[in-house]
Amino acid sequence: MAALTARFLELLAEFDRRGGWSGEGIMSCAHWLTWRTGLSIRTAQEHLRIAHALPELPLLRQAFTEGRLSYSKVRALTRVATPEREEELLNVALSATASQVERLVQSIRKVDRHKDESERSTIDSSSSWSWNFDGSLSVKLRLSPLDGARFLAGVVRAEYERTRAAGDPDLPTEPAPDEDAPDVTKKSPGHPGSADLWRNVPSDIAPAVVAMGDTMQSTISVPEFVPGAELVVHTHDDADPHLDDGPALEDADVDEAACGGAVRKVKHGKKRKGARGIVLNYGRKRRMPTRKVMRVLFERDRCCQHPGCGRTRHLHAHHVQFWSQDGPTNPDNLILLCSAHHRALHRGEFAIKAHGRQQFSFHRPDGSTIERAPAVHKPEGWQPDTAIDDAAVLPISPGRHLDAGYATEVLYAAWAWKARQSDADLAAA
Known part of the structure; x- marks a missing residue:
């Protein structure tokens, strides 16, 4: 299966380069693949990404073609692999499971992202969200310092308005006025207590974030459908x-x-x-x-x-x-x-x-009619490649624990050593 998938991706890359997918209403090779094979558009785009990455990674490509690397491992490795890195990554992948390779790649991507940000001296804000099986929504934010400050300032204002409008019993009550006492505190309009209460961000910001969403829905009007x-x-x-x-x-x-x-x-x-x-x-x-x-x-x-x-x-x-x-x-x-x-x-x-x-x-x-899902016919007379062992795709040492942190550290040390050797060879030449 791994060897056939490798061959399929090789043909797919060539098919895309030749523009064989072009036709009535077809916008891209991924779109054609979605229509002809029933793949989702994201899966089709991943197939194409890997197909075009493999020619630049001959070691991974050979192992994939020989059935020693599964598609899942190759999919993960091509996110971080370069011609300078692929030898070490291949050695690890041959000894690890697909899930272990995924964890390792995630670790490498984090290091790469932090290195890029430190070199540019900037941090890009990013986020992700997903619905959980129990129906709840999970949101993850990573904001630059300035964007983070903007967000927290909005949270404080939303929390202020939420508790003011709800009559929160935990808010301090306004003391009886003393005509002889100087006005040493500055009250916020309509707020029953001291403005000092709002100096800090609440530890649980979920209610404030929900209030921010309600505010946007009620105060900003947009047409339900936006014509040109x-x-x-x-x-x-x-x-x-x-x-x-x-x-x-x-x-x-x-x-x-x-x-x-x-x-x-x-x-x-x-x-x-x-x-x-x-x-x-x-x-x-x-x-x-x-x-x-x-x-x-x-x-x-x-x-x-x-x-x-x-x-x-x-x-x-x-x-x-x-x-x-x-x-x-x-x-x-x-x-x-x-x-x-x-x-x-x-x-x-x-x-x-x-x-x-x-x-x-x-x-x-x-x-002629453009079919919703064209029929797919299996090739007749196909036989498996006898040169590929049935156990070729299995890890060399299955079941062993992979310390992703240690493996990442070793890989970066090896890549740094290779870079120094390359610089020394250039200097000697």
Whole structure:
């Protein structure tokens, strides 16, 4: 299996270099792989990343081809391997399990990241989040000093507002006023206690962060669906259409604009010599789908509907029967397409047919149907390579504990020694 996977990735890299994946509505080799083999887009992208990395790593590539390294090990190693590092990494990988290699690579990536940051004297803010099996949400933040200070300042303000609005019984009560006593404390407006209470960040910031989220939801209004800005397209009897005070457009661009945003067409008559064409009609603004219709589309489609695409961002509601040709604005005539496939459709790379009851099919320019999931046929007469031992992929010393910290330290020491030797050889030459 490992040897066959290595061969597959070798062919995949060559296939990508030749552009064999190009076709109607296909945006990339990863997209083609998703469509043809049923892989997720992220898995397809990983396959391509590894396929293009292996030619620069001959030792890892050979071990993979010989079935001594599994795909999981190669996937991890190619994240940190370089031609200078691969010999040592291969030695470790041959003696470790896939999970141990993953831990080691994570350790190396942390060291590399810290080295890069120390060399640049900057720290890049980053974060990750995931839903847990019990339904809770885990969020991990790593912020630069300035970004961290901004975040904590927002936490303090959110906590202040949360406890003030909730009437927290733990807040200090305001003492009775003493007319003769000087005003030595400065109270915050509307706060029942001393401002000194808010000098420190609360130890548990979760309630404050939730309050920050509630504040953003209630105070910042955004449209539920964001259509494009209104476009004004001028059409002439004897000239190409063009944007208002802008460049000329192709017919496909005009059709795409009419589908993807609010458009007003201005029709001009024939130009007379030395005069601008008379405006014959300042067209009505096209009606976008209502919010209710858009909710139906997003609930039904969720992503771009071109076979194998699955993109969830920058989606357009496309009129299968063009709106300019009296196509209705209802779910039976609307389908979600990403911006790339929407553009490809208007350029004639493929077509869509509506069959009623919200059923659609995609077709190539020759009329043949683009399948949702093309059939995959297994090769006939295949036999396993007898030169590859059944136990080739097993670690040399299975079951042994790997000290990731110690292994990382040894590897970096070896790489530093190799770098010094290389510098000495260059100096001697």
